[in-house]
Amino acid sequence: MKLAVLSGKGGTGKTxxxxxxxxxxxxxxxxxxDVEEPNGRLFLKPEKLTKQxxxxxxxxxxxxxxxxxxxxxxxxxxxxxxxxxxxPMVFPEVCxxxxxxxxxxxxxxxxxxxxxxxxxxxxxxxxxxxVTGCMNLGEAISTPIIKAALAxxxxxxxxxxxxxxxxxxxxxxxxxxxADYCLxxxxxxxxxxxxxxxxxxxVTLLQKPCGVIINKADDxxxxxxxxxxSNGIPVLCRIPYSEKLARLGANGEIAxxxxxxxxxxxxxxxxxxxxxxQL
Amino acid sequence: MKKLLILSGKGGTGKTxxxxxxIDFLNAEAFADCDVDAPNLHLVxxxxxxxxxxxxxxxxxxxxxxxxxxxCGVCLEKCRFDAISLRGGVCEVNEYAxxxxxxxxxxxxxxxxxxxxxxxxxxxxxxDGRVFSTAKLKMGRGNSGKLVTEVKKALYNAAPEKKLxxxxxxxxxxxxxxxxxxxxxxxxxxxxxxxxxxHDMERILxxxxxLRAKAAVCVNxxxxxxxxxxxxEEYCRENNVPFAGRIPFDKQxxxxxxxxxxLAAVECPARDALKNVFKDVMTLLGExxxxxx
Numbered sequence: 082m083k084l085a086v087l088s089g090k091g092g093t094g095k096t097x098x099x100x101x102x103x104x105x106x107x108x109x110x111x112x113x114x115d116v117e118e119p120n121g122r123l124f125l126k127p128e129k130l131t132k133q134x135x136x137x138x139x140x141x142x143x144x145x146x147x148x149x150x151x152x153x154x155x156x157x158x159x160x161x162x163x164x165x166x167x168x169p170m171v172f173p174e175v176c177x178x179x180x181x182x183x184x185x186x187x188x189x190x191x192x193x194x195x196x197x198x199x200x201x202x203x204x205x206x207x208x209x210x211x212v213t214g215c216m217n218l219g220e221a222i223s224t225p226i227i228k229a230a231l232a233x234x235x236x237x238x239x240x241x242x243x244x245x246x247x248x249x250x251x252x253x254x255x256x257x258x259x260a261d262y263c264l265x266x267x268x269x270x271x272x273x274x275x276x277x278x279x280x281x282x283x284v285t286l287l288q289k290p291c292g293v294i295i296n297k298a299d300d301x302x303x304x305x306x307x308x309x310x311s312n313g314i315p316v317l318c319r320i321p322y323s324e325k326l327a328r329l330g331a332n333g334e335i336a337x338x339x340x341x342x343x344x345x346x347x348x349x350x351x352x353x354x355x356x357x358x359q360l
Numbered sequence: 361m362k363k364l365l366i367l368s369g370k371g372g373t374g375k376t377x378x379x380x381x382x383i384d385f386l387n388a389e390a391f392a393d394c395d396v397d398a399p400n401l402h403l404v405x406x407x408x409x410x411x412x413x414x415x416x417x418x419x420x421x422x423x424x425x426x427x428x429x430x431x432c433g434v435c436l437e438k439c440r441f442d443a444i445s446l447r448g449g450v451c452e453v454n455e456y457a458x459x460x461x462x463x464x465x466x467x468x469x470x471x472x473x474x475x476x477x478x479x480x481x482x483x484x485x486x487x488d489g490r491v492f493s494t495a496k497l498k499m500g501r502g503n504s505g506k507l508v509t510e511v512k513k514a515l516y517n518a519a520p521e522k523k524l525x526x527x528x529x530x531x532x533x534x535x536x537x538x539x540x541x542x543x544x545x546x547x548x549x550x551x552x553x554x555x556x557x558x559h560d561m562e563r564i565l566x567x568x569x570x571l572r573a574k575a576a577v578c579v580n581x582x583x584x585x586x587x588x589x590x591x592x593e594e595y596c597r598e599n600n601v602p603f604a605g606r607i608p609f610d611k612q613x614x615x616x617x618x619x620x621x622x623l624a625a626v627e628c629p630a631r632d633a634l635k636n637v638f639k640d641v642m643t644l645l646g647e648x649x650x651x652x653x
Contacts, residue, residue, distance in 0.1 A: 091370065091371005092372010096556065118371075118560045120370075158419065179441075180440055184467065185466065223535070250497055251456070270617055270618055272376060272617060283499045330555065331553075
């Protein structure tokens, strides 16, 4: 089963839920698709790491062959090309690597070179396969790294947990595309609810089955529970704030491995998700 | 106009809580929410007027006329974004994967492809003497950096005479963050004393460094782990990043937010700590006289 964990708002506990579910399963893969800020590895501490560089394509210009017709500059929809001092030039950070300029050049003056934009790290923590996508700093476009990370998921028989980026933009869409079930981690605050509604709209649009975990659920927030109830979204679990959890987290420990009570909680949650997803 | 941008790297550390309090401390007349993926500042900004609204057009989207398509698959082969699939003998475009490059339009031998404008979000501009610019990106759309640039532009155009603007940013280090940093005078990073919080603070500080933007750090919920708070301060000292103070964990903060206003008007320890952070930040901006009201 492929399980995507998402939230809309940042900091609600996506990574906390993801690593604990991966740890509670018998055999699992954990894929960190929050490539701008990948943090699952801080807790899962994978060993036997292998790294793969993720490249995108960038155009290079052969000045001998270039006649200065500017067809490439006119074609580029991303304004990534300019024509200065009698030659075309590319702004690498806005280039989408579509290859259009290569196609339109009438003299074959444009070829492509690899440009590294991030890395995908694969490793193991016991039975858990840990895959981390990490975008290079200063890069803007995260989807190629997310695609490369998801491609490393392998054919896990058990559970694949996809830890998604925050928000509800293209990077989230890319991360949940192949998921069988979406787990939404919500926070009982006005900000949490507002962003939760946005991400709920996204999974509805993709027609994915979903359920909710309410994290830091101490005081309750009736508006959130009400929204779930009136939309028929199952609330699978409520996790109250606890000093024990905060301490385990600060030490980089995984609650489901370090503590019996949380091991039970996440195993039950996983069983409930399987029942809901019918997988 | 001077501009203060609030970022965090990690989500949920309290960017909007800090931004909303600063807006009230300053009686700010110009502010913006650049977290176009998950905007929240409007929930606590206290604007009582209706905003002016207009559509944001992102990149174009391709569409293929099934009557003209012969299913040759040239477009499918050339598309770098896996946005085209062959179904029932004709090609079709997945609008979420399409980035609008128009390569398919160029290579189609049947001229079956058209490129269409696409509404990728909505911009909103509130005015009640103050000016507040915000936006919401449509589900699953890309190009959020371009929308961030538009949100800032709308603010600057509507309030050219205002002296200081507060801008709430988005989490992460990618496209929208890079767009939000350009042209600001100072980035205040709201860090959190957790393992992830420290890691993400380092990544966002390196990113602002690459972009040559001036940055300062404050720690929110510092008392949830004082050892990590000290580690953050140590990191700032070693890297010559100004440290603007600590804010304690305070249940009043989420209570104030849930009630729809900022912490500025609530008598509590977090408010007092925030006021001190605010004074330090105004000094760093060369606006220390503004902190004294």
